[in-house]
Amino acid sequence: MxxxxxxxxxxxxxxxxxxxxxxxxxxxxxxxAFMLVLKRDLTIAxxxxxxxxxPLLFFVIxxxxxxxxxxxxAQTLSRIAxxxxxxxxxxxxxxxxxxxxxxxHLDGSLEQMLLSPHxxxxxxxxxxxxxxxxxxxxxxxxxxxxxxxxxxxxxSYGALVFTLLLGTPVLSLLGAVGVALTVGIKKGGVLLSLLxxxxxxxxxxxxxxxxxxxxxxxxxxxxxxxxxxxxxxxLSLAPFAVGAALKVSTN
Amino acid sequence: MWKWLHPxxxxxxxxxxxxxxxxxxxxxxxxxxxxxxVWALLFAPADYQxxxxxxxxxxxxPAASLSMGIYFAMAIAAFSSLVWQxxxxxxxxxxxxxVGAAFTAIALITGAAWGKxxxxxxxxxxxxxxxxxxxxxLYLGVIALHSAFEDKNxxxxxxxxxxxxxxxxxxxxKYSVDWWNTLHQGSTVSKLGKPSMSLDMLWPFIFCFIGFxxxxxxxxxxxxxxxxxxxxxIRPWVRELVQQxxxx
Numbered sequence: 001m002x003x004x005x006x007x008x009x010x011x012x013x014x015x016x017x018x019x020x021x022x023x024x025x026x027x028x029x030x031x032x033a034f035m036l037v038l039k040r041d042l043t044i045a046x047x048x049x050x051x052x053x054x055p056l057l058f059f060v061i062x063x064x065x066x067x068x069x070x071x072x073x074a075q076t077l078s079r080i081a082x083x084x085x086x087x088x089x090x091x092x093x094x095x096x097x098x099x100x101x102x103x104x105h106l107d108g109s110l111e112q113m114l115l116s117p118h119x120x121x122x123x124x125x126x127x128x129x130x131x132x133x134x135x136x137x138x139x140x141x142x143x144x145x146x147x148x149x150x151x152x153x154x155x156s157y158g159a160l161v162f163t164l165l166l167g168t169p170v171l172s173l174l175g176a177v178g179v180a181l182t183v184g185i186k187k188g189g190v191l192l193s194l195l196x197x198x199x200x201x202x203x204x205x206x207x208x209x210x211x212x213x214x215x216x217x218x219x220x221x222x223x224x225x226x227x228x229x230x231x232x233x234x235l236s237l238a239p240f241a242v243g244a245a246l247k248v249s250t251n
Numbered sequence: 252m253w254k255w256l257h258p259x260x261x262x263x264x265x266x267x268x269x270x271x272x273x274x275x276x277x278x279x280x281x282x283x284x285x286x287x288x289v290w291a292l293l294f295a296p297a298d299y300q301x302x303x304x305x306x307x308x309x310x311x312x313p314a315a316s317l318s319m320g321i322y323f324a325m326a327i328a329a330f331s332s333l334v335w336q337x338x339x340x341x342x343x344x345x346x347x348x349x350v351g352a353a354f355t356a357i358a359l360i361t362g363a364a365w366g367k368x369x370x371x372x373x374x375x376x377x378x379x380x381x382x383x384x385x386x387x388x389l390y391l392g393v394i395a396l397h398s399a400f401e402d403k404n405x406x407x408x409x410x411x412x413x414x415x416x417x418x419x420x421x422x423x424x425k426y427s428v429d430w431w432n433t434l435h436q437g438s439t440v441s442k443l444g445k446p447s448m449s450l451d452m453l454w455p456f457i458f459c460f461i462g463f464x465x466x467x468x469x470x471x472x473x474x475x476x477x478x479x480x481x482x483x484x485i486r487p488w489v490r491e492l493v494q495q496x497x498x499x
Contacts, residue, residue, distance in 0.1 A: 177416055181409045185399045194395055195413060198388040199420050202427040209431065230423070241416055244333070248408040 033118040034126045041130035044103075055096040056138050062088040063146045074151040081150035082160070082211035089139055089164065090171065090200050094193055096135040097175040100127060101183045101246070110183075111250050120243035128176050128239070136168035152211075159214035159224075163207035166227045173231075173238040174199045180245035203230060262479045263488045265339055269472045269479075276472060280465035287458030295455045307365040309456055313463040315358035318386060319421075321351035321467065325393075326418040329411035341407030342482060344414065345397055346474035350467060352390035359383055378432035382425045389417045403482055 045051055066084045067077055104110040113123050143164055144157055152160065178196035182188030210223035259265045291309035325347045332340035362380060363373045374380065393410050400406035483489050 174416075177412070181396060181413060182399070184405075188399070191392075191395055191399055194388070195392045198385050198392065198424070199416065201385060202420075202423050205427045205431040237419070241412055245409065245412050248405055248412065251402075251405060 029118065030122060033116075034122050037113075037123050037126035038130050041127055042133065045130070045134045051096070051099050052134050052138060055092045055135055056142060058095055059088050059092040059139060059142060060146065062091060063149065067150065078151040078153055078215075081147060081152040082156065082208040082215075084150060085143055085146060085152075085160065086163075086167075086204050086207050086211075089143070089168065090197070090204065092139060093135060093168065093171040093175060094196060096131070097172075097179045097192065097196070098189060100131050100176055100179045102179075105183045105250070110246065114246060114250060120246070121239045124176070124239045124242045124246070125235075128172050128242075131176070132169050132172040136164075136172055139168060140164045153215035155217055156211045156214045159211045159220050162224055163210050163227060166224065166231050167203045167207045170203050170227070170231050170234050171200060173234040177238055177241045177245060180242045180249060182249075183246070184249035184251070203227060206230070260337060260339060262339060262483050262486070266476060266479050269476050273469065273472050273476075276465055276469045280462055280469050283458050283462030283465060285462075287455055287460075287462045291455035291459055296451050301369060304365060304368045307361050309459045310463075311358060311361040311365055312456070313460045314354045314361060315383065316460075317463060317467055318351055318355040318358050318383070320464075321347050321354060322386065322390070322414075322421070323418065325351060326414050329414040332407060333411050333415070338404065338407075338482070339479070341404070341411065342478040343471070343475050344411060345403075345407060346471050346478050348390060348393045348397065348410070350470050350474065352387060352394060354467070355383060355387040355390055359387065376432065378429045381432070382428045385424055385428070386421070389421070393417070 063084060066080070070076060070080070101110055104113070114120060116123070140161060143160055147157060147160055175192075175196050178192050178199075179188075181195065182192050185191065206223045206226050210220040210227070213220040213223065259268060288309070292306055295306070295309075297303050297305065325344050328340045328344040328347065331337050332344065359380070362383070366375065367373050393413055396410045396413055397406045400409060480489055480492075
């Protein structure tokens with residue numbers, strides 16, 4: 001009797017221990033899985049540098065086209081500079097979105113990722129974060145330089161950088177939903193812009209208005225707060241949509 | 252409580268149900284629309300400020316509100332198809348998208364036709380106009396995604412996800428466009444203020460509104476029926492139906 005009780009106790013403690021072990025390893029593997037996916041995507045990007053450089057070049061070239069089309073008057077340019085920079089940023093992000101899931105889908109690693117025991121939310125978030133590091137961050141670093149070319153108002157530089165810092169992750173997150181939906185389609189590129197661009201409108205509106213407000217010397221924290229709200233909203237919701245869409249696309 | 256709903260998950264049952272529903276809906280739509288439109292276009296008093304051009308209102312406002320209503324209906328269908336895996340909900344969402352897009356386009360075109368005599372321009376970047384235009388883009392995105400997939404089931408799921416993402420975004424877009432407009436434009440053109448409508452004008456409007464809603468119901472039922480047939484074309488009951496019709 002006592003023996004039985006003892007053995008029951010030992011098995012209980014054993015299962016408790018294994019539970020703890022599983023829990024701790026799961027906790028460990030959450031961050032590890034995130035870091036692994038992030039590292040993998042960054043390594044791949046580093047090996048294909050044109051993936052980083054081409055959207056950036058596109059961004060620069062589009063912005064230089066506007067003064068040529070509109071005329072070199074500093075006043076006009078500084079009036080439309082926020083809009084031009086932000087629209088060019090939208091388009092550059094759109095161009096770079098394709099690489100988010102396409103090659104992984106083609107070589108089958110996307111399916112393996114979906115089959116892995118880790119939550120898709122996490123893996124998708126890691127991929128999107130890597131995408132932002134590769135495409136969003138260089139854009140932010142480049143933007144003030146191009147703002148000089150467009151005679152952006154001196155007060156607006158801070159607003160420009162802050163809105164890009166909060167806004168480009170939103171672009172990556174929302175864009176990921178569109179890419180995930182179109183990744184299985186052969187001619188997904190044009191369709192992608194149709195799906196994603198309407199969703200980008202709020203970011204565009206609040207970002208340009210923040211920059212305009214800053215040019216007048218007024219506080220623009222309200223607009224920044226709204227972009228931050230958009231950021232956190234899409235951060236918490238978009239990965240779910242991406243996961244569901246990837247499951248549809250990979251069937 | 253939901254037991255009565257279960258049989259309609261079967262395509263055959265809902266096909267015959269829409270068959271029974273259609274004559275009633277079309278008759279009611281015809282009655283309401285003919286009464287409403289004749290009353291509105293011929294007998295309702297002209298507006299004291301806008302004259303007869305005000306009568307576009309009777310087409311424009313129902314189209315505009317239906318364009319939004321259909322999107323929400325589509326989102327509900329998409330949600331139930333994604334959560335409960337109802338294939339027919341997919342079919343209904345697919346049936347609704349082009350109708351919604353058409354009504355959005357009607358709202359925009361009648362709005363432009365109304366804007367020309369009233370505001371002196373076909374288009375202004377007014378908040379409402381802009382958000383209606385964006386709604387049209389969202390519809391077109393859903394339709395394009397539908398047609399991009401070969402497999403209808405996959406297309407339905409993908410379009411469903413997009414519809415739900417869109418429905419979360421619609422209030423945000425609407426709000427941001429309102430905000431953008433008040434910031435950028437100021438009141439150069441004062442919008443048509445809500446005049447407290449006289450009953451002579453209100454009654455034909457109610458008739459028109461109900462009539463257009465019924466018309467939407469009829470069109471969606473027709474398209475829904477077609478979707479069911481197209482998706483179940485290998486099923487025996489569809490073949491029987493076709494044979495019956497060809498022998499007639």
